[in-house]
Amino acid sequence: MSGLWAVALKELRQIRRDRRSLLILLFIPCFFLFLYGYALNFDIRHVPLAVEDRDLTEESRALVAAFVRSTYFDQVASIDRPEDMAALLDTGRARAVLVIPSDFSQRIRQGGVAEVQVVLDGENANSATTVLGYANAVLADASLRLGGQIRTPIVSAAPRIWYNPELRSTLFLVPGLIAYLATVMAVVSTALSIVREKESGTIEQIRMAPISTLTFVVGKTLPYLVLSQVSAFLVILAAMALFGLPMRGDWFTLGLVVALFLVGALGTGLLVSTIAPSQQVAFQASMLIAFLPTLMLSGFIFPIASMPLALQYVTTIVPAKYFLIGLRGVVLKGLGAGDLLGPMAAMGAFAVVVLALSAARLARR
Amino acid sequence: MRSRIATLIWKEFEELRQSPRLFGLLIVAPILQLTMLGYAATTDIRNVPIVVVDGDRSQLSRRLIEQFDASTHFDIVAEEMAPSGVDEHLEHGRAWLALVVPAGFQKAIERGGPASQTEVQILADGTDANSSGVALAYAGGLVSSFTAALAAERGERPGVIDGRVRVWFNPELVSKDFMVPGVLALLLLVITANLSSMAIVRERELGTLEQLNVTPLSRGELILGKLLPYGLVGFVDVLLVVTVAVLWFEVPLRGSLVTLLAGSLTYLLCTLGLGLFVSTISSTQQQAMMTTTFFFLVPMIYLSGFIFPIENMPTPIQWMTTLIPLRYFLIIVRGVFLKGVGFDVLWPQFAALGGWGLTVVALAALRSRKRA
Numbered sequence: 001m002s003g004l005w006a007v008a009l010k011e012l013r014q015i016r017r018d019r020r021s022l023l024i025l026l027f028i029p030c031f032f033l034f035l036y037g038y039a040l041n042f043d044i045r046h047v048p049l050a051v052e053d054r055d056l057t058e059e060s061r062a063l064v065a066a067f068v069r070s071t072y073f074d075q076v077a078s079i080d081r082p083e084d085m086a087a088l089l090d091t092g093r094a095r096a097v098l099v100i101p102s103d104f105s106q107r108i109r110q111g112g113v114a115e116v117q118v119v120l121d122g123e124n125a126n127s128a129t130t131v132l133g134y135a136n137a138v139l140a141d142a143s144l145r146l147g148g149q150i151r152t153p154i155v156s157a158a159p160r161i162w163y164n165p166e167l168r169s170t171l172f173l174v175p176g177l178i179a180y181l182a183t184v185m186a187v188v189s190t191a192l193s194i195v196r197e198k199e200s201g202t203i204e205q206i207r208m209a210p211i212s213t214l215t216f217v218v219g220k221t222l223p224y225l226v227l228s229q230v231s232a233f234l235v236i237l238a239a240m241a242l243f244g245l246p247m248r249g250d251w252f253t254l255g256l257v258v259a260l261f262l263v264g265a266l267g268t269g270l271l272v273s274t275i276a277p278s279q280q281v282a283f284q285a286s287m288l289i290a291f292l293p294t295l296m297l298s299g300f301i302f303p304i305a306s307m308p309l310a311l312q313y314v315t316t317i318v319p320a321k322y323f324l325i326g327l328r329g330v331v332l333k334g335l336g337a338g339d340l341l342g343p344m345a346a347m348g349a350f351a352v353v354v355l356a357l358s359a360a361r362l363a364r365r
Numbered sequence: 366m367r368s369r370i371a372t373l374i375w376k377e378f379e380e381l382r383q384s385p386r387l388f389g390l391l392i393v394a395p396i397l398q399l400t401m402l403g404y405a406a407t408t409d410i411r412n413v414p415i416v417v418v419d420g421d422r423s424q425l426s427r428r429l430i431e432q433f434d435a436s437t438h439f440d441i442v443a444e445e446m447a448p449s450g451v452d453e454h455l456e457h458g459r460a461w462l463a464l465v466v467p468a469g470f471q472k473a474i475e476r477g478g479p480a481s482q483t484e485v486q487i488l489a490d491g492t493d494a495n496s497s498g499v500a501l502a503y504a505g506g507l508v509s510s511f512t513a514a515l516a517a518e519r520g521e522r523p524g525v526i527d528g529r530v531r532v533w534f535n536p537e538l539v540s541k542d543f544m545v546p547g548v549l550a551l552l553l554l555v556i557t558a559n560l561s562s563m564a565i566v567r568e569r570e571l572g573t574l575e576q577l578n579v580t581p582l583s584r585g586e587l588i589l590g591k592l593l594p595y596g597l598v599g600f601v602d603v604l605l606v607v608t609v610a611v612l613w614f615e616v617p618l619r620g621s622l623v624t625l626l627a628g629s630l631t632y633l634l635c636t637l638g639l640g641l642f643v644s645t646i647s648s649t650q651q652q653a654m655m656t657t658t659f660f661f662l663v664p665m666i667y668l669s670g671f672i673f674p675i676e677n678m679p680t681p682i683q684w685m686t687t688l689i690p691l692r693y694f695l696i697i698v699r700g701v702f703l704k705g706v707g708f709d710v711l712w713p714q715f716a717a718l719g720g721w722g723l724t725v726v727a728l729a730a731l732r733s734r735k736r737a
Contacts, residue, residue, distance in 0.1 A: 122535035133502035164491030
């Protein structure tokens with residue numbers, strides 16, 4: 001037991017001496033949460049729209065007005081010559097172009113159907129999909145308004161949204177950011193702390209000291225576990241204060257979910273450190289096996305359901321996926337520990353596996 | 366002078382070669398990341414799990430539900446007898462959307478009835494705001510086209526506007542065509558900036574910087590000798606990623622390869638210069654890596670428009686993004702790949718990148734001279 005404290009104390013002292021790294025560990029996550037939480041969202045509004053109105057009648061102006069009134073589109077230019085359209089889209093000054101043909105009002109008055117063209121910049125497929133949806137909705141609505149009523153009763157959809165009624169992407173992204181930041185902190189700091197001893201040769205001294213591998217490993221990771229738990233809670237509190245992240249569940253379950261995830265992340269760091277000969281390799285390897293999967297395969301940004309099947313199987317071994325289910329479940333849905341047994345078991349299993357693997361590798365030396 | 370630089374370059378390559386794991390990472394990492402990003406980074410909405418409650422059990426209600434079933438966007442995962450059965454599915458994330466058709470649906474449509482009976486309810490789990498929003502729009506679209514089809518069957522004019530939406534540059538709205546060129550920009554930044562950030566700090570940690578200082582090597586030569594090998598590694602990565610993007614992911618390369626490579630070189634000047642600069646302000650490798658990653662790489666990745674559109678950001682942050690070289694290079698790669706535009710359109714981005722790169726290399730040279 002005393003050996004454990006000795007190792008932990010030594011590590012703490014080393015952390016304290018390196019001020020910049022300590023600062024990065026504790027406060028940078030909060031700063032990043034602030035920056036990203038504020039900056040990042042998928043809520044698309046004010047798409048720059050260019051209009052080529054060849055009709056110039058009351059009806060055509062009503063259609064243009066419908067686009068602007070929707071608040072999804074801002075009219076940034078009027079096109080007089082058709083060939084100007086390409087330049088506007090090429091340079092990105094307009095992301096959408098509405099083309100109204102010269103017989104637009106005439107056809108409507110004669111009881112026919114008028115064709116209208118909307119051209120979208122599809123470069124960013126993701127936001128273009130959303131813009132496409134907006135454009136179709138505006139057109140469908142204007143189509144009914146301009147044409148007067150039809151006699152068939154209209155089947156309408158009444159959407160109701162649970163947990164996040166305004167569909168604020170912040171509420172969805174912030175838990176993801178928390179997962180990301182926690183991974184970075186936990187994996188990198190542990191990975192580097194042991195490799196550093198290897199590089200400076202001090203690991204030989206420790207090996208000769210009368211402490212077991214287990215004591216060394218636990219003593220090494222304990223300070224980082226405490227630090228990252230503190231850091232994670234600072235981030236969560238900041239998210240609640242700054243971005244109105246709700247807390248619908250209980251703190252105990254939240255603490256449990258965070259702790260389980262962090263143990264797994266620290267274990268990953270440990271495993272990396274047993275494989276990597278230098279800090280440089282350790283860092284690159286943690287990027288590869290921890291950051292990228294957390295960013296790409298956890299459901300943080302990209303929905304897992306849309307991925308190819310093979311990749312969906314891969315996501316089952318990404319602990320951040322379960323952490324996100326747990327985190328979002330507790331804070332947004334108000335689920336308790338009983339509802340989250342599955343994800344928690346998965347995180348626990350992951351932690352046990354990586355810890356066992358790294359212990360085996362450490363013992364062999 | 367040339368031979369002195371050549372010796373230094375040779376020494377850097379020897380060091381790279383002696384760390385086979387690092388060398389492996391430089392080749393394996395780009396391929397792995399490209400595969401992951403190419404396949405995973407999609408915000409396309411497909412196979413959204415949906416639970417249905419058919420309160421009417423009529424021909425029309427079944428027809429509406431079949432439309433959801435037939436759509437590639439939705440996947441019916443369960444059917445419940447009563448609306449209360451839906452909660453369970455949404456809570457556990459087994460379904461994202463629920464479609465509830467009210468009793469009396471068909472009768473209300475055929476003989477006219479209260480609007481509440483022709484109104485289908487769509488419940489959505491808003492936790493994933495982005496996907497839910499898009500999925501809701503699709504669901505609304507399916508319901509509208511259902512009405513239009515009913516009206517058309519009765520010989521009524523369903524609407525007066527036939528909206529034809531055409532999408533340029535990426536007509537099928539494939540995410541990968543947008544993401545894969547972006548990965549090129551991202552990988553170059555991560556790999557080359559990280560590598561070069563070690564360049565000087567490692568010599569300092571090992572104590573070999575003193576030895577380099579007593580050689581007749583000038584500061585400029587030292588910087589150049591450190592930049593060139595990593596630049597070459599970066600350039601090999603460019604060729605590798607472009608080849609995989611075009612041949613494997615079938616991303617169309619509409620513009621000229623020369624413009625693309627010229628852009629990559631200008632951009633490499635920025636990323637390598639950035640790494641060198643960090644190297645001169647750090648005292649340990651750990652500090653260098655953490656500084657590069659947390660203060661430069663991660664903010665650049667998030668704020669450059671790589672995933673999150675810059676237009677959606679608040680105005681002060683939009684100003685900040687003008688300082689990010691990745692932003693300009695993303696415009697160049699995506700412009701060349703998807704829009705097929707050339708130097709005539711992209712020259713402002715080239716100018717911004719060139720200016721940024723020269724500034725940061727100059728700063729690095731200045732800092733390292735002070736320390737000598």
